[in-house]
Amino acid sequence: MTSSGPVLPTPEITTTPCRRCGTQVAGLNGRYACGVCNWVNHWAEGSSTLPTAEEDPDWPGPDAD
Numbered sequence: 001m002t003s004s005g006p007v008l009p010t011p012e013i014t015t016t017p018c019r020r021c022g023t024q025v026a027g028l029n030g031r032y033a034c035g036v037c038n039w040v041n042h043w044a045e046g047s048s049t050l051p052t053a054e055e056d057p058d059w060p061g062p063d064a065d
Contacts, residue, residue: 007016011028012048014026014027014028014029014030017028018037029046029048030047
């Protein structure tokens with residue numbers, strides 16, 4: 001099987017206490033969501049840049065509606 005898209009880096013699993021309720025939460029590359037109180041940190045606080053739409057393996061292309 002051949003890959004048709006770019007190879008994306010493997011995400012790093014990170015943990016931190018929730019800023020709202022203190023529950024230990026795990027996330028990918030410094031992006032977190034707490035399942036207890038629904039707190040979510042801002043996407044820009046992550047430790048890596050997010051891929052563009054074109055780099056997403058599920059991206060349907062520029063002509064998709």
